Amino acid sequence: MAMTAEELEQLRQDVRILKDIEAIKRVKHAYFRCIDMANIEELKSIFHRDVVVHFIGGTYEWTLRGREQYLEAIAANFNREVVAQHNGHHPEIDVLSETEATGTWYLHDNFYRLWDLHFVTGTALYRDRYVKEDGRWQILESRYERVYEIDHVIAAPPPLTVHYLAKHGRARSGPA
Amino acid sequence: MAMTAEELEQLRQDVRILKDIEAIKRVKHAYFRCIDMANIEELKSIFHRDVVVHFIGGTYEWTLRGREQYLEAIAANFNREVVAQHNGHHPEIDVLSETEATGTWYLHDNFYRLWDLHFVTGTALYRDRYVKEDGRWQILESRYERVYEIDHVIAAPPPLTVHYLAKHGRARSGPA
Amino acid sequence: MAMTAEELEQLRQDVRILKDIEAIKRVKHAYFRCIDMANIEELKSIFHRDVVVHFIGGTYEWTLRGREQYLEAIAANFNREVVAQHNGHHPEIDVLSETEATGTWYLHDNFYRLWDLHFVTGTALYRDRYVKEDGRWQILESRYERVYEIDHVIAAPPPLTVHYLAKHGRARSGPA
Secondary structure, eight states, X not given: OOOOHHHHHHHXXXXXXXXXXXXXXXXHHHHHHHHHTTOHHHHTTTEEEEEXXXXXOSXXXXXXXXXXXXXXXXXXXXXXXXXXXXXXXXXXXXXXXXXXXXXXXXXXXXXXXXXXXXXXXXXXXXXXXXXXXXXXXXXXXXXXXXXXXXXXXXXXXXXXEEEHHHHHSOOOOSOO | OOOOHHHHHHHHHHHHHHHHHHXXXXXXXXXXXXXXXXXXXXXXXXXXXXXXXXEEOSSOEEEEESHHHHHHHHHHHSOTTEEEEEEEEEEEEXXXXXXXXXXXXXXXXXXXXXXXXXXXXXXXXXXXXXXXXXXXXXXXXEEEEEEEEEEEEOSSOOOEEEEHHHHHSOOOOSOO | OOOOXXXXXXXXXXXXXXXXXXXXXXXXXXXXXXXXXXXXXXXXXXXXXXXXXXXXXXXXXXEEESHHHHHHXXXXXXXTTEEEEEEEEXXXXXXXXXXXXXXXXXXXXXXXXXXXXXXXXXXXXXXXXXEEETTEEEEEEEXXXXXXXXXXXXXXXXXXXXXXXHHHSOOOOSOO
Protein backbone atom coordinates (compact mmCIF):
# COMPACT_ATOMS: atom_id res chain seq x y z
CA MET A 1 0.00 0.00 0.00
CA ALA A 2 1.45 3.34 -1.03
CA MET A 3 1.64 6.38 1.23
CA THR A 4 -0.57 9.35 0.58
CA ALA A 5 0.93 12.78 0.07
CA GLU A 6 -0.36 13.70 3.54
CA GLU A 7 1.39 10.74 5.13
CA LEU A 8 4.62 11.59 3.38
CA GLU A 9 4.38 15.18 4.53
CA GLN A 10 3.82 13.99 8.10
CA LEU A 11 6.89 11.78 7.80
CA ARG A 12 8.94 14.73 6.60
CA GLN A 13 7.72 16.84 9.52
CA ASP A 14 8.57 14.07 11.98
CA VAL A 15 12.09 13.77 10.61
CA ARG A 16 12.61 17.53 10.70
CA ILE A 17 11.58 17.62 14.37
CA LEU A 18 13.88 14.70 15.24
CA LYS A 19 16.76 16.48 13.50
CA ASP A 20 15.94 19.72 15.31
CA ILE A 21 15.87 17.98 18.71
CA GLU A 22 19.30 16.46 18.04
CA ALA A 23 20.65 19.81 16.81
CA ILE A 24 19.34 21.65 19.89
CA LYS A 25 20.83 19.06 22.24
CA ARG A 26 24.17 19.57 20.52
CA VAL A 27 24.03 23.31 21.02
CA LYS A 28 23.47 22.86 24.75
CA HIS A 29 26.09 20.10 24.93
CA ALA A 30 28.61 22.41 23.29
CA TYR A 31 27.57 25.14 25.75
CA PHE A 32 28.51 23.01 28.76
CA ARG A 33 31.78 21.95 27.17
CA CYS A 34 32.66 25.53 26.25
CA ILE A 35 31.88 27.24 29.55
CA ASP A 36 33.97 24.79 31.57
CA MET A 37 36.90 25.35 29.18
CA ALA A 38 36.35 29.12 28.82
CA ASN A 39 35.97 28.65 25.05
CA ILE A 40 34.57 32.12 24.46
CA GLU A 41 35.16 31.97 20.72
CA GLU A 42 32.93 28.95 20.16
CA LEU A 43 30.29 30.27 22.58
CA LYS A 44 29.74 33.24 20.27
CA SER A 45 27.98 30.97 17.77
CA ILE A 46 25.84 29.36 20.46
CA PHE A 47 24.11 32.43 21.91
CA HIS A 48 21.63 34.61 20.06
CA ARG A 49 22.79 38.25 19.99
CA ASP A 50 19.77 39.17 22.17
CA VAL A 51 20.08 36.27 24.59
CA VAL A 52 18.42 36.75 27.99
CA VAL A 53 19.87 35.00 31.04
CA HIS A 54 18.48 34.62 34.53
CA PHE A 55 20.18 32.17 36.90
CA ILE A 56 19.09 32.14 40.52
CA GLY A 57 21.55 30.41 42.82
CA GLY A 58 21.70 30.44 46.58
CA THR A 59 24.81 32.58 46.73
CA TYR A 60 24.53 34.48 43.44
CA GLU A 61 22.11 35.70 40.79
CA TRP A 62 22.92 36.31 37.13
CA THR A 63 20.67 38.67 35.17
CA LEU A 64 22.15 39.32 31.75
CA ARG A 65 21.02 40.76 28.42
CA GLY A 66 22.74 40.21 25.14
CA ARG A 67 25.54 38.00 23.88
CA GLU A 68 28.39 40.38 24.73
CA GLN A 69 27.33 40.71 28.36
CA TYR A 70 26.89 36.95 28.70
CA LEU A 71 30.26 36.15 27.10
CA GLU A 72 31.96 38.68 29.37
CA ALA A 73 30.34 37.18 32.48
CA ILE A 74 31.55 33.71 31.48
CA ALA A 75 35.09 34.89 30.70
CA ALA A 76 35.26 36.74 34.02
CA ASN A 77 33.88 33.91 36.16
CA PHE A 78 35.42 30.88 34.47
CA ASN A 79 38.87 32.26 35.19
CA ARG A 80 42.23 30.74 36.10
CA GLU A 81 41.35 30.44 39.76
CA VAL A 82 38.29 28.24 39.43
CA VAL A 83 37.63 24.62 38.57
CA ALA A 84 34.30 24.26 36.77
CA GLN A 85 32.12 21.28 35.96
CA HIS A 86 28.64 21.77 34.53
CA ASN A 87 26.75 18.74 33.26
CA GLY A 88 23.28 19.00 31.75
CA HIS A 89 21.12 15.92 32.02
CA HIS A 90 17.63 14.79 31.03
CA PRO A 91 16.78 17.07 28.10
CA GLU A 92 13.08 17.62 27.43
CA ILE A 93 12.95 19.51 24.13
CA ASP A 94 9.74 20.81 22.55
CA VAL A 95 9.99 21.98 18.97
CA LEU A 96 7.27 24.62 18.59
CA SER A 97 7.84 25.56 14.95
CA GLU A 98 10.55 25.43 12.31
CA THR A 99 12.42 28.18 14.18
CA GLU A 100 11.32 28.02 17.83
CA ALA A 101 11.82 25.49 20.59
CA THR A 102 11.94 25.18 24.37
CA GLY A 103 14.03 22.92 26.55
CA THR A 104 14.28 21.75 30.13
CA TRP A 105 17.60 20.44 31.47
CA TYR A 106 18.68 19.13 34.85
CA LEU A 107 22.02 20.68 35.76
CA HIS A 108 24.60 19.15 38.08
CA ASP A 109 27.57 21.36 38.81
CA ASN A 110 30.75 21.34 40.84
CA PHE A 111 32.55 24.64 41.17
CA TYR A 112 35.77 25.27 43.11
CA ARG A 113 36.82 28.85 43.85
CA LEU A 114 40.50 28.48 44.58
CA TRP A 115 41.04 32.12 45.55
CA ASP A 116 38.65 32.17 48.53
CA LEU A 117 38.40 28.41 49.09
CA HIS A 118 34.77 27.62 48.43
CA PHE A 119 33.39 24.49 46.79
CA VAL A 120 29.84 25.00 45.57
CA THR A 121 27.86 22.02 44.29
CA GLY A 122 24.25 21.31 43.50
CA THR A 123 21.57 20.93 40.89
CA ALA A 124 19.22 23.24 39.02
CA LEU A 125 16.45 23.15 36.48
CA TYR A 126 17.07 25.06 33.25
CA ARG A 127 14.16 26.47 31.26
CA ASP A 128 15.54 27.51 27.87
CA ARG A 129 14.19 29.00 24.67
CA TYR A 130 15.93 28.37 21.35
CA VAL A 131 15.60 30.06 18.00
CA LYS A 132 16.84 29.02 14.57
CA GLU A 133 18.46 31.88 12.71
CA ASP A 134 21.01 31.86 9.91
CA GLY A 135 20.48 28.11 9.69
CA ARG A 136 21.66 27.48 13.27
CA TRP A 137 19.78 26.82 16.50
CA GLN A 138 20.84 29.35 19.13
CA ILE A 139 20.10 29.94 22.80
CA LEU A 140 17.66 32.85 23.08
CA GLU A 141 16.72 32.55 26.73
CA SER A 142 18.24 30.58 29.57
CA ARG A 143 16.83 30.58 33.08
CA TYR A 144 17.38 28.30 36.02
CA GLU A 145 16.42 27.84 39.60
CA ARG A 146 18.29 25.62 42.01
CA VAL A 147 16.92 22.36 43.34
CA TYR A 148 19.68 22.35 45.92
CA GLU A 149 22.94 24.15 46.47
CA ILE A 150 25.65 23.41 49.01
CA ASP A 151 28.38 25.96 49.68
CA HIS A 152 31.34 24.30 51.37
CA VAL A 153 34.18 26.33 52.81
CA ILE A 154 37.28 24.20 52.23
CA ALA A 155 40.42 24.19 54.32
CA ALA A 156 42.79 23.99 51.36
CA PRO A 157 42.63 23.87 47.58
CA PRO A 158 41.82 20.43 46.17
CA PRO A 159 44.92 18.40 45.17
CA LEU A 160 44.67 19.15 41.46
CA THR A 161 46.72 17.05 39.05
CA VAL A 162 45.17 18.64 35.95
CA HIS A 163 43.63 22.10 35.73
CA TYR A 164 42.74 23.26 32.22
CA LEU A 165 41.40 26.67 33.21
CA ALA A 166 44.64 27.56 35.01
CA LYS A 167 46.25 27.68 31.56
CA HIS A 168 43.36 28.72 29.34
CA GLY A 169 41.20 30.94 31.55
CA ARG A 170 41.50 34.69 31.98
CA ALA A 171 43.36 36.15 34.98
CA ARG A 172 40.91 36.78 37.79
CA SER A 173 40.04 40.39 38.50
CA GLY A 174 38.13 41.62 41.52
CA PRO A 175 38.53 41.59 45.29
CA ALA A 176 41.18 39.23 46.69
CA MET B 1 15.15 6.20 -8.65
CA ALA B 2 11.87 6.03 -6.76
CA MET B 3 11.35 4.16 -3.51
CA THR B 4 9.26 1.03 -3.46
CA ALA B 5 6.25 0.77 -1.16
CA GLU B 6 8.30 -1.61 1.01
CA GLU B 7 11.13 0.89 1.35
CA LEU B 8 8.71 3.62 2.26
CA GLU B 9 7.08 1.42 4.88
CA GLN B 10 10.52 0.64 6.34
CA LEU B 11 11.26 4.35 6.49
CA ARG B 12 8.01 4.95 8.32
CA GLN B 13 8.83 2.20 10.81
CA ASP B 14 12.30 3.63 11.39
CA VAL B 15 10.89 7.07 12.09
CA ARG B 16 8.25 5.68 14.45
CA ILE B 17 10.96 3.89 16.43
CA LEU B 18 13.15 6.99 16.60
CA LYS B 19 10.16 8.99 17.87
CA ASP B 20 9.36 6.30 20.42
CA ILE B 21 12.95 6.24 21.71
CA GLU B 22 12.88 10.00 22.18
CA ALA B 23 9.47 9.83 23.86
CA ILE B 24 10.61 7.09 26.26
CA LYS B 25 13.76 9.01 27.17
CA ARG B 26 11.57 12.00 27.99
CA VAL B 27 9.37 9.94 30.29
CA LYS B 28 12.40 8.78 32.26
CA HIS B 29 13.95 12.26 32.20
CA ALA B 30 10.72 13.67 33.65
CA TYR B 31 10.77 10.88 36.24
CA PHE B 32 14.18 11.94 37.58
CA ARG B 33 13.18 15.60 37.60
CA CYS B 34 9.91 14.84 39.37
CA ILE B 35 11.19 12.55 42.12
CA ASP B 36 13.90 14.99 43.19
CA MET B 37 11.31 17.78 43.38
CA ALA B 38 8.54 15.59 44.89
CA ASN B 39 6.30 16.43 41.95
CA ILE B 40 3.76 13.73 42.73
CA GLU B 41 1.11 15.22 40.45
CA GLU B 42 3.24 14.93 37.31
CA LEU B 43 4.53 11.49 38.29
CA LYS B 44 0.95 10.16 38.07
CA SER B 45 1.08 10.40 34.29
CA ILE B 46 4.49 8.71 34.13
CA PHE B 47 3.71 5.42 35.89
CA HIS B 48 1.38 2.74 34.56
CA ARG B 49 -1.40 1.99 37.09
CA ASP B 50 0.05 -1.54 37.52
CA VAL B 51 3.71 -0.46 37.71
CA VAL B 52 6.07 -2.94 39.40
CA VAL B 53 9.13 -1.63 41.24
CA HIS B 54 12.11 -3.49 42.65
CA PHE B 55 15.14 -1.46 43.77
CA ILE B 56 17.90 -3.27 45.63
CA GLY B 57 20.24 -0.95 47.49
CA GLY B 58 22.83 -1.76 50.08
CA THR B 59 20.89 -0.21 52.92
CA TYR B 60 17.31 -0.55 51.61
CA GLU B 61 15.07 -2.50 49.27
CA TRP B 62 11.93 -1.22 47.57
CA THR B 63 9.35 -3.76 46.39
CA LEU B 64 6.22 -1.98 45.21
CA ARG B 65 3.11 -2.80 43.19
CA GLY B 66 0.86 -0.25 41.58
CA ARG B 67 0.99 3.45 40.97
CA GLU B 68 -0.58 4.50 44.26
CA GLN B 69 1.93 2.56 46.33
CA TYR B 70 4.84 3.91 44.28
CA LEU B 71 3.64 7.52 44.50
CA GLU B 72 3.16 7.17 48.26
CA ALA B 73 6.68 5.76 48.70
CA ILE B 74 8.16 8.68 46.76
CA ALA B 75 6.14 11.29 48.66
CA ALA B 76 7.16 9.74 51.99
CA ASN B 77 10.86 9.38 51.17
CA PHE B 78 11.48 12.56 49.19
CA ASN B 79 10.38 14.63 52.16
CA ARG B 80 11.44 17.97 53.66
CA GLU B 81 14.37 16.46 55.48
CA VAL B 82 16.22 15.03 52.52
CA VAL B 83 18.25 16.42 49.65
CA ALA B 84 17.86 14.24 46.56
CA GLN B 85 19.74 14.03 43.29
CA HIS B 86 19.05 11.23 40.84
CA ASN B 87 20.59 11.41 37.39
CA GLY B 88 20.01 8.75 34.75
CA HIS B 89 22.73 8.34 32.17
CA HIS B 90 23.46 6.19 29.12
CA PRO B 91 20.00 5.11 27.95
CA GLU B 92 19.84 1.90 25.93
CA ILE B 93 16.24 1.70 24.69
CA ASP B 94 14.85 -1.23 22.70
CA VAL B 95 11.48 -0.70 21.07
CA LEU B 96 9.90 -4.16 20.87
CA SER B 97 6.60 -3.24 19.24
CA GLU B 98 4.33 -0.23 18.77
CA THR B 99 3.40 -0.43 22.46
CA GLU B 100 6.27 -2.19 24.26
CA ALA B 101 9.86 -1.25 24.99
CA THR B 102 12.68 -1.93 27.41
CA GLY B 103 15.38 0.38 28.71
CA THR B 104 18.67 0.25 30.59
CA TRP B 105 19.87 3.34 32.47
CA TYR B 106 22.95 4.06 34.57
CA LEU B 107 21.90 5.89 37.71
CA HIS B 108 24.09 8.20 39.74
CA ASP B 109 22.53 9.46 42.95
CA ASN B 110 23.37 11.64 45.91
CA PHE B 111 20.99 11.49 48.84
CA TYR B 112 21.32 13.41 52.10
CA ARG B 113 19.18 12.38 55.04
CA LEU B 114 19.25 15.49 57.21
CA TRP B 115 17.34 13.95 60.12
CA ASP B 116 19.83 11.18 60.91
CA LEU B 117 22.86 12.65 59.14
CA HIS B 118 23.62 10.12 56.41
CA PHE B 119 24.88 10.87 52.92
CA VAL B 120 24.32 7.94 50.57
CA THR B 121 25.86 8.03 47.10
CA GLY B 122 26.47 5.53 44.36
CA THR B 123 25.40 4.11 41.04
CA ALA B 124 22.95 1.48 39.86
CA LEU B 125 21.74 -0.17 36.70
CA TYR B 126 18.05 0.24 35.89
CA ARG B 127 16.22 -2.40 33.85
CA ASP B 128 12.87 -0.89 32.84
CA ARG B 129 9.85 -1.95 30.82
CA TYR B 130 7.64 0.64 29.16
CA VAL B 131 4.19 0.37 27.66
CA LYS B 132 2.28 2.77 25.44
CA GLU B 133 -1.32 3.22 26.57
CA ASP B 134 -3.75 6.08 25.98
CA GLY B 135 -1.20 7.48 23.52
CA ARG B 136 1.51 7.88 26.19
CA TRP B 137 4.59 5.82 27.03
CA GLN B 138 4.50 4.84 30.69
CA ILE B 139 6.80 3.03 33.09
CA LEU B 140 5.44 -0.50 33.62
CA GLU B 141 8.39 -2.04 35.42
CA SER B 142 11.47 -0.52 37.02
CA ARG B 143 14.18 -2.59 38.65
CA TYR B 144 17.70 -1.74 39.66
CA GLU B 145 20.71 -3.22 41.33
CA ARG B 146 23.57 -1.18 42.69
CA VAL B 147 27.02 -1.10 41.10
CA TYR B 148 28.32 0.59 44.22
CA GLU B 149 26.86 2.33 47.22
CA ILE B 150 28.63 4.34 49.89
CA ASP B 151 26.84 5.25 53.12
CA HIS B 152 28.59 8.11 54.85
CA VAL B 153 27.68 9.17 58.36
CA ILE B 154 28.17 12.93 58.38
CA ALA B 155 29.06 15.07 61.37
CA ALA B 156 26.69 17.90 60.46
CA PRO B 157 24.13 18.76 57.79
CA PRO B 158 25.67 20.06 54.57
CA PRO B 159 25.79 23.90 54.37
CA LEU B 160 22.71 24.25 52.16
CA THR B 161 22.10 27.59 50.46
CA VAL B 162 19.10 26.30 48.45
CA HIS B 163 16.86 23.38 49.41
CA TYR B 164 13.77 22.95 47.23
CA LEU B 165 12.36 19.92 49.08
CA ALA B 166 12.41 21.79 52.41
CA LYS B 167 9.60 23.94 50.99
CA HIS B 168 7.89 21.54 48.61
CA GLY B 169 8.30 18.11 50.21
CA ARG B 170 5.97 16.47 52.67
CA ALA B 171 6.73 16.59 56.40
CA ARG B 172 8.70 13.52 57.38
CA SER B 173 6.88 10.87 59.40
CA GLY B 174 8.49 7.93 61.12
CA PRO B 175 11.08 7.34 63.83
CA ALA B 176 13.21 10.32 64.86
CA MET C 1 2.05 18.09 -3.35
CA ALA C 2 4.08 14.91 -3.84
CA MET C 3 7.76 14.57 -2.97
CA THR C 4 10.35 14.29 -5.68
CA ALA C 5 12.71 11.33 -5.83
CA GLU C 6 15.46 13.65 -4.61
CA GLU C 7 13.45 14.75 -1.61
CA LEU C 8 12.67 11.17 -0.74
CA GLU C 9 16.31 10.22 -0.99
CA GLN C 10 17.22 13.13 1.29
CA LEU C 11 14.64 11.93 3.78
CA ARG C 12 16.12 8.45 3.69
CA GLN C 13 19.60 9.86 4.28
CA ASP C 14 18.36 11.93 7.19
CA VAL C 15 16.75 8.92 8.82
CA ARG C 16 19.86 6.81 8.31
CA ILE C 17 21.98 9.45 10.03
CA LEU C 18 19.55 9.75 12.94
CA LYS C 19 19.63 5.97 13.36
CA ASP C 20 23.42 5.96 13.19
CA ILE C 21 23.69 8.68 15.84
CA GLU C 22 21.43 6.70 18.17
CA ALA C 23 23.38 3.49 17.47
CA ILE C 24 26.72 5.17 18.16
CA LYS C 25 25.46 6.68 21.42
CA ARG C 26 24.39 3.19 22.48
CA VAL C 27 27.83 1.76 21.79
CA LYS C 28 29.44 4.38 24.01
CA HIS C 29 26.72 4.02 26.65
CA ALA C 30 27.36 0.27 26.74
CA TYR C 31 31.08 1.02 26.99
CA PHE C 32 30.67 3.04 30.18
CA ARG C 33 28.34 0.43 31.69
CA CYS C 34 30.72 -2.39 30.79
CA ILE C 35 33.98 -0.89 32.04
CA ASP C 36 32.55 -0.05 35.47
CA MET C 37 31.25 -3.63 35.78
CA ALA C 38 34.34 -5.27 34.21
CA ASN C 39 32.12 -6.83 31.56
CA ILE C 40 35.01 -7.86 29.30
CA GLU C 41 32.88 -10.23 27.26
CA GLU C 42 30.47 -7.54 26.07
CA LEU C 43 33.29 -5.05 25.51
CA LYS C 44 34.72 -7.35 22.83
CA SER C 45 31.88 -6.40 20.50
CA ILE C 46 32.30 -2.69 21.20
CA PHE C 47 35.94 -2.21 20.19
CA HIS C 48 37.29 -2.55 16.68
CA ARG C 49 40.10 -5.14 16.54
CA ASP C 50 42.54 -2.33 15.65
CA VAL C 51 41.26 0.18 18.21
CA VAL C 52 43.70 2.94 19.20
CA VAL C 53 43.52 4.45 22.69
CA HIS C 54 45.23 7.48 24.14
CA PHE C 55 44.06 8.78 27.52
CA ILE C 56 46.07 11.51 29.19
CA GLY C 57 45.32 11.91 32.88
CA GLY C 58 47.24 13.84 35.48
CA THR C 59 48.52 10.75 37.24
CA TYR C 60 48.50 8.24 34.37
CA GLU C 61 48.64 7.86 30.61
CA TRP C 62 47.15 5.02 28.57
CA THR C 63 48.56 4.37 25.10
CA LEU C 64 47.09 1.18 23.69
CA ARG C 65 46.83 -0.53 20.32
CA GLY C 66 44.36 -3.25 19.48
CA ARG C 67 41.36 -4.78 21.15
CA GLU C 68 43.24 -7.43 23.12
CA GLN C 69 45.55 -4.90 24.73
CA TYR C 70 42.66 -2.60 25.57
CA LEU C 71 40.53 -5.39 27.06
CA GLU C 72 43.51 -6.55 29.15
CA ALA C 73 44.11 -3.03 30.45
CA ILE C 74 40.47 -2.71 31.50
CA ALA C 75 40.40 -6.14 33.16
CA ALA C 76 43.61 -5.35 35.06
CA ASN C 77 42.57 -1.88 36.20
CA PHE C 78 38.88 -2.41 36.91
CA ASN C 79 39.76 -5.04 39.45
CA ARG C 80 38.31 -6.14 42.81
CA GLU C 81 40.08 -3.40 44.71
CA VAL C 82 38.63 -0.41 42.89
CA VAL C 83 35.27 1.32 42.74
CA ALA C 84 34.68 2.80 39.31
CA GLN C 85 32.18 5.30 37.97
CA HIS C 86 32.51 6.68 34.45
CA ASN C 87 29.67 8.74 33.02
CA GLY C 88 29.77 10.18 29.52
CA HIS C 89 27.73 13.30 28.94
CA HIS C 90 26.92 15.71 26.11
CA PRO C 91 27.52 13.60 22.98
CA GLU C 92 28.34 15.52 19.80
CA ILE C 93 28.26 12.90 17.05
CA ASP C 94 29.17 13.63 13.42
CA VAL C 95 28.29 10.95 10.89
CA LEU C 96 30.82 11.33 8.09
CA SER C 97 29.67 8.52 5.83
CA GLU C 98 27.71 5.28 6.00
CA THR C 99 30.61 3.67 7.88
CA GLU C 100 32.54 6.50 9.58
CA ALA C 101 31.72 8.87 12.40
CA THR C 102 33.35 10.99 15.10
CA GLY C 103 32.18 11.84 18.58
CA THR C 104 32.96 14.18 21.44
CA TRP C 105 31.91 13.24 24.98
CA TYR C 106 32.31 14.96 28.33
CA LEU C 107 33.47 12.41 30.90
CA HIS C 108 32.89 12.64 34.63
CA ASP C 109 34.55 9.92 36.66
CA ASN C 110 34.97 8.86 40.25
CA PHE C 111 37.57 6.20 40.92
CA TYR C 112 38.49 4.75 44.32
CA ARG C 113 41.68 2.71 44.66
CA LEU C 114 41.04 0.75 47.83
CA TRP C 115 44.49 -0.83 47.94
CA ASP C 116 46.50 2.39 48.24
CA LEU C 117 43.66 4.69 49.38
CA HIS C 118 43.35 7.20 46.58
CA PHE C 119 40.15 8.77 45.31
CA VAL C 120 40.62 10.29 41.86
CA THR C 121 37.84 12.40 40.36
CA GLY C 122 37.52 14.80 37.47
CA THR C 123 36.37 15.40 33.94
CA ALA C 124 37.80 14.89 30.47
CA LEU C 125 36.95 15.46 26.85
CA TYR C 126 36.79 12.36 24.65
CA ARG C 127 37.51 12.59 20.94
CA ASP C 128 36.42 9.30 19.37
CA ARG C 129 36.29 7.77 15.93
CA TYR C 130 33.76 5.07 15.08
CA VAL C 131 33.55 2.67 12.19
CA LYS C 132 30.71 0.46 11.04
CA GLU C 133 31.86 -3.05 10.22
CA ASP C 134 29.94 -6.32 10.14
CA GLY C 135 26.77 -4.27 10.55
CA ARG C 136 27.86 -2.83 13.93
CA TRP C 137 29.27 0.54 14.94
CA GLN C 138 32.54 0.02 16.80
CA ILE C 139 35.03 2.25 18.59
CA LEU C 140 38.09 2.67 16.35
CA GLU C 141 39.86 5.45 18.21
CA SER C 142 39.36 6.90 21.65
CA ARG C 143 41.40 9.78 23.01
CA TYR C 144 40.87 12.09 25.92
CA GLU C 145 42.49 14.92 27.77
CA ARG C 146 41.50 16.00 31.23
CA VAL C 147 39.68 19.24 31.97
CA TYR C 148 40.46 18.76 35.62
CA GLU C 149 41.65 15.95 37.84
CA ILE C 150 41.81 15.80 41.62
CA ASP C 151 43.78 13.06 43.36
CA HIS C 152 42.69 12.75 46.97
CA VAL C 153 44.59 10.61 49.42
CA ILE C 154 41.93 9.18 51.73
CA ALA C 155 42.40 8.16 55.35
CA ALA C 156 40.27 5.04 55.06
CA PRO C 157 38.28 3.13 52.45
CA PRO C 158 34.84 4.58 51.79
CA PRO C 159 32.04 2.90 53.80
CA LEU C 160 30.81 0.69 50.96
CA THR C 161 27.44 -1.01 51.32
CA VAL C 162 27.50 -2.42 47.76
CA HIS C 163 30.58 -3.13 45.67
CA TYR C 164 29.94 -4.99 42.42
CA LEU C 165 33.58 -5.18 41.29
CA ALA C 166 34.63 -6.86 44.56
CA LYS C 167 32.69 -9.89 43.34
CA HIS C 168 32.98 -9.60 39.58
CA GLY C 169 36.37 -7.99 39.00
CA ARG C 170 39.67 -9.77 38.57
CA ALA C 171 42.07 -10.13 41.51
CA ARG C 172 44.50 -7.23 41.53
CA SER C 173 48.06 -7.96 40.49
CA GLY C 174 51.00 -5.63 40.86
CA PRO C 175 52.77 -3.80 43.67
CA ALA C 176 51.00 -3.71 47.03
